[in-house]
Amino acid sequence: MTYTLVLLRHGESQWNAKNLFTGWVDVPLSERGEKEAAAGGVLLKEENVLPDLLFTSLLRRAITTANLALNEADRHWIPVERSWRLNERHYGALQGLDKKATREKYGEEQFMQWRRSYDVPPPPIEAGSEFSQDGDPRYAGDPVPKTECLKDVLERLMPYWEGTIVPALQTGKTVMIAAHGNSLRAIVKHLDGISDDDIAGVNIPTGIPLVYELDEETLKPITKGGRYLDPEAQAKIDAVANQGK
Numbered sequence: 001m002t003y004t005l006v007l008l009r010h011g012e013s014q015w016n017a018k019n020l021f022t023g024w025v026d027v028p029l030s031e032r033g034e035k036e037a038a039a040g041g042v043l044l045k046e047e048n049v050l051p052d053l054l055f056t057s058l059l060r061r062a063i064t065t066a067n068l069a070l071n072e073a074d075r076h077w078i079p080v081e082r083s084w085r086l087n088e089r090h091y092g093a094l095q096g097l098d099k100k101a102t103r104e105k106y107g108e109e110q111f112m113q114w115r116r117s118y119d120v121p122p123p124p125i126e127a128g129s130e131f132s133q134d135g136d137p138r139y140a141g142d143p144v145p146k147t148e149c150l151k152d153v154l155e156r157l158m159p160y161w162e163g164t165i166v167p168a169l170q171t172g173k174t175v176m177i178a179a180h181g182n183s184l185r186a187i188v189k190h191l192d193g194i195s196d197d198d199i200a201g202v203n204i205p206t207g208i209p210l211v212y213e214l215d216e217e218t219l220k221p222i223t224k225g226g227r228y229l230d231p232e233a234q235a236k237i238d239a240v241a242n243q244g245k
């Protein structure tokens, strides 16, 4: 027997469209992103991959994407649990900055180190600044990071993976996680056993369900990398990789 896990990155957000670093800023989907989310749900239905349980971050681009996708798949009614541990990587002082301008200002190497290195976080965000999450009631009682690298994301995500998502998978139900480029990269790194260096080359496209069948004993993927339900996924993966250019 295998367990089925569906990973869904939110559709294009308004800041994806503008090419701005987003992180924990709660930006809505663009019109195109709404369409991508619905199209993701159509794929779920066509492929008969029907989620029984939903997990999302606390950010509206993931929440709305899941709602739109599940609506198309007639699974809008399934139970849902949300956690800050599935949030996007906190982008520190880069939140709100233009990716292209940042690349031009600091150079390709620094830009890519902040964007894709495993363990170098961007500079921390200043408390109380425009795009900081201090005092946001949804995080009351939880630690709000000032910046995060992918390693930090993996470390805050794993307790939730082990304590909540794995037990849900073990019930045999199809589990969907609606989250973000970098929180999903952390899950993919864990599942596929990708090295700290190689994860830099992994990018997740917006709005396309990525389905993993997991071995019931080891919880490792039957097929490394899983399966994108849209055969055109590669073009969108390349677009994410090339952001800022």
Ligand SMILES: O=C(O)[C@@H](CO)OP(=O)(O)O
Pocket (backbone or CB within 6 Å): 016, 020, 021, 022, 023, 024, 088, 091, 115, 181, 182, 240, 243
């Ligand atoms: O800005 C962000 O929060 C993320 C995802 O959109 O960007 P990147 O792909 O550059 O890590």
